[in-house]
Amino acid sequence: MITIKTWNIDQLCEYEPQPGYNLIGEGVLTKGSTMVIAGPPGVGKSLATSQLALSGVTGEPFFGLEIKHPYNTLLLQSENSLARLSREARALPDRDDYGNRILYAERPARGFRFSDHNFVANLQRIIQDASVGVVVIDPLNSVCPNLSLEGFLECFAVIRQAVGVGDDAPALLFIHHTRKSLGSGGALQHDVSGSYAISSVARSVFCLLPVGDSVSWSCAMLNDAQKPATSYWRINDLRFEPIEMEEVASAKDPQDTAKKDILSMLSKGPMTRKELLIALQGRLDIGRTTLYKYVAEMVEDGRVVDDKGSLSILLKDDETIRPSEKPKREDRTDESKGEDVSDLGLPSDVRPPKTPKATGRTDDSLGSDQDTDQLGLGL
Numbered sequence: 001m002i003t004i005k006t007w008n009i010d011q012l013c014e015y016e017p018q019p020g021y022n023l024i025g026e027g028v029l030t031k032g033s034t035m036v037i038a039g040p041p042g043v044g045k046s047l048a049t050s051q052l053a054l055s056g057v058t059g060e061p062f063f064g065l066e067i068k069h070p071y072n073t074l075l076l077q078s079e080n081s082l083a084r085l086s087r088e089a090r091a092l093p094d095r096d097d098y099g100n101r102i103l104y105a106e107r108p109a110r111g112f113r114f115s116d117h118n119f120v121a122n123l124q125r126i127i128q129d130a131s132v133g134v135v136v137i138d139p140l141n142s143v144c145p146n147l148s149l150e151g152f153l154e155c156f157a158v159i160r161q162a163v164g165v166g167d168d169a170p171a172l173l174f175i176h177h178t179r180k181s182l183g184s185g186g187a188l189q190h191d192v193s194g195s196y197a198i199s200s201v202a203r204s205v206f207c208l209l210p211v212g213d214s215v216s217w218s219c220a221m222l223n224d225a226q227k228p229a230t231s232y233w234r235i236n237d238l239r240f241e242p243i244e245m246e247e248v249a250s251a252k253d254p255q256d257t258a259k260k261d262i263l264s265m266l267s268k269g270p271m272t273r274k275e276l277l278i279a280l281q282g283r284l285d286i287g288r289t290t291l292y293k294y295v296a297e298m299v300e301d302g303r304v305v306d307d308k309g310s311l312s313i314l315l316k317d318d319e320t321i322r323p324s325e326k327p328k329r330e331d332r333t334d335e336s337k338g339e340d341v342s343d344l345g346l347p348s349d350v351r352p353p354k355t356p357k358a359t360g361r362t363d364d365s366l367g368s369d370q371d372t373d374q375l376g377l378g379l
Helices: 009-014 045-058 082-090 117-129 149-163 185-191 254-266 273-279 288-300 369-373
Strands: 022-024 034-039 072-077 102-105 132-138 171-177 204-211 214-222 231-236 239-243 305-307 310-312 314-316 319-321
Touching (some): 022 045, 034 045, 045 072, 045 082, 045 132, 117 149, 273 288
Parallel strands (some): 072 102
Antiparallel strands (some): 204 214, 214 231, 231 239
8 A cells, every 4th residue: 555645834844854955056966866967978077076076085075066965975876897997996085995985896797687576686785784875876777778768767766666755765876878979068968868757757867078178067956955067077096186168278169179080090091991990099088979970070071081991181282171072084095904095196097996984983972961871870
């Protein structure tokens, strides 16, 4: 039997949340609430969770947000290896002071299965024994692969029930991915994959995005307070440090920067897409799908030539020449021998016949819709 508790106006006016209800910022993360941090791969989302856990112990602000009450953190990490987590842990200051206030759960062989009664029982035991105030799930799609509205709400209900319900229950933090195209301001909310479903349960959504060699921290949604201003940060010794806008190395569109790096790499010689991806690893914070998308756009607008999978650019006086700008020969040659016959003085009826052009794709077809269909990007 489900009991429904009711409150009248006088009771609501007298209600006071339990001590420690507000954890981070003014309504940013509270007990029993859900927060989302989203961003593209490699931007530092997992590192941000370590810093959030550290802030719960030290009281140090989290991306400029005040820590309202200390908390213990349990991180369910599905992506990063123990070797990486160990490296990050060794970089933390004053490690002897942490005890069990920051706990990482090793991913079981079958994953974090919230539908498994044994897993849920063990999880609840850890939460109770360690007085966990924040449970981090990194990434969200490791436990909720279906981000349709119905699928996500069903999955979320199971997770919330396992972690606890109510103002005394731990807060939930989901680490999630953004879509390929990133907006700004309020539009950021819609750049979070499955945003319609996620925003129906999250009280706050923040996006961590690359800006040159730095990152921006922007609030996409905050239901219970005023959104904080966007701030800029740089990773130093595995920690985020604040910087002023003037210090940002490049506030340009990261897509523009990526395309310039692609042109720079292709200026050294032709490459396949796979070779280009390998060559740019560690230089660009984008994945394979995004890189291939940029290449397709550059083939279409003529900055890159795709010759049966071999990518190149044409250089003349250090400038990129588009396929339509390739120089034309003024003299006609016998293509079978390479001999110029335009000035031999032979009558036209005894000149060697012109070698017919081979059928197939011509230079002028580069960048057409047909070419982009042949890229095999699966976009």
